[in-house]
Amino acid sequence: MADAALHHAAPHGLPGEYEAPLFGAYSKKVGMWLFLASDSLTFGALLFAFSYNRIYTTPWPTPFHVASITNATIMTACLLSSSLTMVMGVFAAQRGDRTWTRNWLLATMAFGTAFIVLHGMEWSKLIDEGLTIPWFLKLGAGASTGELAEVSKNTPQFSATFFGLTAMHMLHVTIGVIYLGVVAFRKWFLPVLGVIWIAGALLIPSTNVFHYPIHALGIALVVAAIILFLKPKDYDAQDVEVAGLYWHFVDLVWMFIFPLVYLMSTKIT
């Protein structure tokens, strides 16, 4: 694929016009791979920190009942299916089929959005049951009397590592959905993002954990608008493939979070 892509990128009859690539791939792809390599170390450090705490903390809390595991399994299936639709989107882009490229990217975004919604519901449920991070406890907030309130007080390592790791991943999935939206729909995606942001800001109650984080969509709107203003291009097959690399990476990270965080902390009764 890489060699063929380069063949297309180089203009015929102009030898030496472009410098030979270092790894036999176009620069955007190499750049994305290098970014993903560095990002994998971020997640690697977080996963190692979680596993470290999991090993040395006894007893380790087991807050995930059957409902949580079922929810997380559906979330996993959503991400795996989104990777398949992403691959189909790349194929469609390489065929030059714009309609199906958009359709497949839209399907990928739908699976990603389903993942975020399910994850948000899981977070809200755990927080309602009393799971909160130590920092909030010190502020006097989140002093819940739920089933997991004791876990937050006695084993703060669990809530700190759980929320830290899953929040980082959820942020990546959100960025991924927006990234795909920009690639698929370009400037037409901006009003959609704006409507979702404003609706979320108005509808999410102040007691909900996502009341303030929803404004990340506003920041994303500004960033996406600047990018589209500076480079209002029609994204091609290479752009779709590079966006796909990012999306598959998000899926890949979840393949470690799901077993390590959820399946290692199950309480099946």
Add this chain to the structure above:
Amino acid sequence: MHDAEADEFTGHDSKGQYFWVWGALLVLTAIEVVLGYKQMFEPVHMLELLLVLSIIKSALIIGYFMHLKFEKAIMRWMLVISVTGCFIIMYFFFFPDAGRVLRLGVH
């Protein structure tokens, strides 16, 4: 893009293999969930087993979905060796200390 060019672009791909990989990933996930439900191993062995399954799943995603299997060897090996090397260094930083804490009984 002409059809011939599109064929060249994806010459070594077939869509069918991606459905097989997707199916394999779902089956491996199902195995992980069953292991989680049954809880038939000690936590440390369970951790090792789940990690092995996760590494297999990640290899499938990187190799096929991310297409690294079909990239040039220099790119493939540069990425795999550098990232794996960093993880090995992280492992030696973190886990001997975790074991020491357990042996000393400090919590």
